[in-house]
Amino acid sequence: MINAWLPAFIALAAADWLAVWHGWRRVGYLTKPAALILLLIWFGTVGHFQGALLPFGIGFLCSLAGDILLMASYHYFLPGMGAFLLAHMMYILAFNHPQPTLSPVFFVLGLPVLIVWLLILNRLDSAMRDSGAHKRMRIPVAVYSGVVALMLFSALLTLFRPDWQLPAAVLAAAGGFLFFISDTMLAYDRFVRPFPRARFWVRVTYHTGQLGLAVGALQHFLD
Numbered sequence: 001m002i003n004a005w006l007p008a009f010i011a012l013a014a015a016d017w018l019a020v021w022h023g024w025r026r027v028g029y030l031t032k033p034a035a036l037i038l039l040l041i042w043f044g045t046v047g048h049f050q051g052a053l054l055p056f057g058i059g060f061l062c063s064l065a066g067d068i069l070l071m072a073s074y075h076y077f078l079p080g081m082g083a084f085l086l087a088h089m090m091y092i093l094a095f096n097h098p099q100p101t102l103s104p105v106f107f108v109l110g111l112p113v114l115i116v117w118l119l120i121l122n123r124l125d126s127a128m129r130d131s132g133a134h135k136r137m138r139i140p141v142a143v144y145s146g147v148v149a150l151m152l153f154s155a156l157l158t159l160f161r162p163d164w165q166l167p168a169a170v171l172a173a174a175g176g177f178l179f180f181i182s183d184t185m186l187a188y189d190r191f192v193r194p195f196p197r198a199r200f201w202v203r204v205t206y207h208t209g210q211l212g213l214a215v216g217a218l219q220h221f222l223d
Contacts, residue, residue: 001218005042012038013207020200029071035207036064043214047222052097056217059090063210078140084183085144088151091213095154095172098163105160110153117149120184127192134191141187152180155213158220168219175212182206 016031018024040060047053066083069076124141128134155176158169182205189198 001046001215001222003042003045005038005045009035009038009042009211013211016207017200017204020203021197032071032203033064033067036060036067036210039210039214040064043218047218051221052094053217053221055090055094055097056213059087059094060210060214062087062090081140081144085147088147091151091176092147092154094217095151095158100157100161103160105157109156109160113149113153113156117145120187121145124187124191131191137191141191145183145187148180148183152176158216164220165223168216168223170216171212171219172216175209175214175216178205178209178212180209182209 012031012035016028016035019027019031040057043049043053043057043060047057049057062083066080066087069080069083121142124145125138128138128141156173158164158172159166161169164172182202185195185198185205186202189195189202
């Protein structure tokens with residue numbers, strides 16, 4: 001599973017974090033998309049996008065498009081969000097292949113995820129409702145955050161599925177959780193209140209989340 005592309009991704013992701021920490025914006029324009037390109041290449045060379053790995057690959061590709069759009073201009077924020085929305089939908093599709101059997105775990109796990117999502121959405125919506133500049137984002141943010149919450153639920157559910165080995169499930173669940181945290185911090189910083197080093201922490205959780213999803217998926221579907 002480990003080839004030259006994986007350490008290359010890790011090195012470039014670390015370089016991107018360094019660029020964000022020091023405010024090297026021009027360097028970040030290169031390192032952010034390049035890191036995900038390397039992750040996509042590594043994922044493809046190991047898994048060959050076969051079976052349920054194909055939606056994951058498409059998800060990484062959509063994430064790359066989202067990265068580029070969000071870096072390009074503030075005016076591309078909605079298209080960038082749309083690209084990441086498609087990415088999360090691909091992850092949901094992949095996690096639910098084959099479709100898991102309905103069980104009490106759905107409700108035991110789904111309820112806290114639902115509560116957390118509603119609390120976060122309420123905070124974001126209140127801030128956007130009070131801000132004239134962000135009012136038009138209320139519906140897109142509600143839809144997007146709901147899909148991200150469903151992705152998180154799908155990732156966490158692997159921990160309780162008999163068809164998933166525990167190591168792969170832990171990695172996938174951790175990846176989904178970190179991606180959820182990344183998107184939540186990004187939204188809070190943009191729509192509620194900026195906080196110190198927000199872009200750095202968003203980027204770190206984003207890259208580690210994507211890596212967790214990738215490694216977990218490869219371990220499971222190539223087993």
